[in-house]
Amino acid sequence: MTKACKYILVHILETLVTCVFHEDCILPCSFLPTGAVVIHWYKQQIPVHSFYYRQDQFGLQNKHFSGRTSLFNPQIAQGNASLVLRKVKVQDRGRYKCYTSTRKGNQETFVNLSVKALIQMVKVDIIEEEVICQAQNIYPLPQLYWSTEPPTDLNNLYNHTRKTADSKGLFTIESTITILGNISQHVYFCSVVSGDRSQVWTASVxxxxxxxxxxxxxxxxxxxxxxxxxxxxxxxxxxxxxxxxxxxxxxxxxxxxxxxxxxxxxxxxxxxxxxxxxxxxxxxxxxxxxxxxxxxxxxxxxxxxxxxxxxxxxxxxxxx
The missing domain is CATH 2.60.40.10 (Immunoglobulins)
Incomplete structure (x- = not known):
């Protein structure tokens, strides 16, 4: 006599998402809707957002995400379990799991979330015998490059560059070089390149x-x-x-x-x-x-x- 076997359908999907610092971001997740559904979002093992009994469940939500998450509730019945994460922080980066369960089976979708804070401005000033370049509130860590017009050997530029991070995890990069010869002989260019190389911001003085x-x-x-x-x-x-x-x-x-x-x-x-x-x-x-x-x-x-x-x-x- 053959025993009846019950098969649970499990799908594993993975997505890459880049979110902009302090803006809202959507972590995608979809499933095959078949009646009532249980939705759990986790970051590693940290509870991010839960939905069951046809409503959001905030009792187990980690306080880091408190007040910053929501689902597209009217669209859940159509299979949309995507998460809205508001005012993204640097600390939000990492691997998220979207777990959905219906009577047809379970599904796990993984979202790798990266964060970037765009370069908003590069400031270059001449103070006495030095040229100072600074850019603030950037993530990930950017790179800074000097050049001059007319061109000069960059080895002649005494370059002191300092990189610091604030409590939000955002970087400030500041670099100082000494004036070459007569102050009016050169134009000094400072370029700041974002960590993912998607931005190049240039200023000159x-x-x-x-x-x-x-x-x-x-x-x-x-x-x-x-x-x-x-x-x-x-x-x-x-x-x-x-x-x-x-x-x-x-x-x-x-x-x-x-x-x-x-x-x-x-x-x-x-x-x-x-x-x-x-x-x-x-x-x-x-x-x-x-x-x-x-x-x-x-x-x-x-x-x-x-x-x-x-x-x-x-x-x-x-x-x-």
């Missing part, structure tokens, strides 16, 4: 001096990398402490704002080639002497040229 006489046109050069995407060009001026915006151009809207319309001009068409130079039309010593900054901002790039401008009063001859 140049510092220079310019001298002119009252009443004579003065050309303030600003040569920048040619923008490949929509960009914003901005000129600011500092006389004492607070900077004022004297010129902006947005290539997306093609909007121009020039608060020095009768004092300065700029060729917009040249800006598309990377030439953002400004011309002072009738400079005055008491008004236009100061610190000018030309900034080009575009997709994953920011480039600046700082110029100290000194407008002098022409000497007058003495009649004897």
């Amino acid at each position: 140049k510092q220079q001096d310019k001298f002119g006489e009252e009443g004579n046109k003065l050309f303030i050069p600003c040569m920048l990398p040619q923008p490949q995407h929509n960009f914003t060009l901005t000129w600011t001026f500092i006389k004492t402490t607070e900077p004022i915006i004297i010129f902006t151009y947005d290539s997306r809207s093609q909007r121009i704002t020039n608060s020095w319309e009768k004092k300065a001009k700029l060729d917009i068409q040249q800006a598309y080639t990377g030439n953002g130079s400004l011309t002072l039309l009738h400079p005055e010593s008491s008004v236009h002497t100061g610190f000018y900054t030309c900034t080009l901002s575009s997709f994953q790039m920011k480039h600046q040229v700082h110029t100290w401008v000194n407008i002098t009063v022409p000497r007058t001859g003495t009649i004897i």
Whole structure:
């Protein structure tokens, strides 16, 4: 006499998901719906989310996930057991298991979750005899590279790079190099590359001096990398402490704002080639002497040229 055997159907699937830090993320899981279902989500052995008796069960949920998980409850009857994980943290990375059980059998789906915090900005500043580059709140650990224009032997760049992590697991990377020769001889480029190499953020800085006489046109050069995407060009001026915006151009809207319309001009068409130079039309010593900054901002790039401008009063001859 042959004994009846009961077979339990088990499926094992695996998915890779990358979530962005502090954003919501979906961990996919589906099953063949056949009446009532039990759903358990685990990270390793840690309870993440459970659903049975037709409702969410939060009693065993680990406090790390408290208030941050949900299912697509109206779609469970159609076989959707996907998990929504809100405000993703670095600590959320790891291997998750979605376990579903119906009268037709059990299924296990595994999701490998990785986390990345995107590079939002790279700052480069010249302070005395050093160039400092910094990027914050990044994950995983990025890499930082220096270069100059005109090119120079990178072995001549004394490079001190420091990498630190905060309590959230996000990295700050900061690097310092010494000025090469005369401060105005080089443009300094700093590139930060994300750990998965999906992002390359580049910033640059140049510092220079310019001298002119009252009443004579003065050309303030600003040569920048040619923008490949929509960009914003901005000129600011500092006389004492607070900077004022004297010129902006947005290539997306093609909007121009020039608060020095009768004092300065700029060729917009040249800006598309990377030439953002400004011309002072009738400079005055008491008004236009100061610190000018030309900034080009575009997709994953920011480039600046700082110029100290000194407008002098022409000497007058003495009649004897």
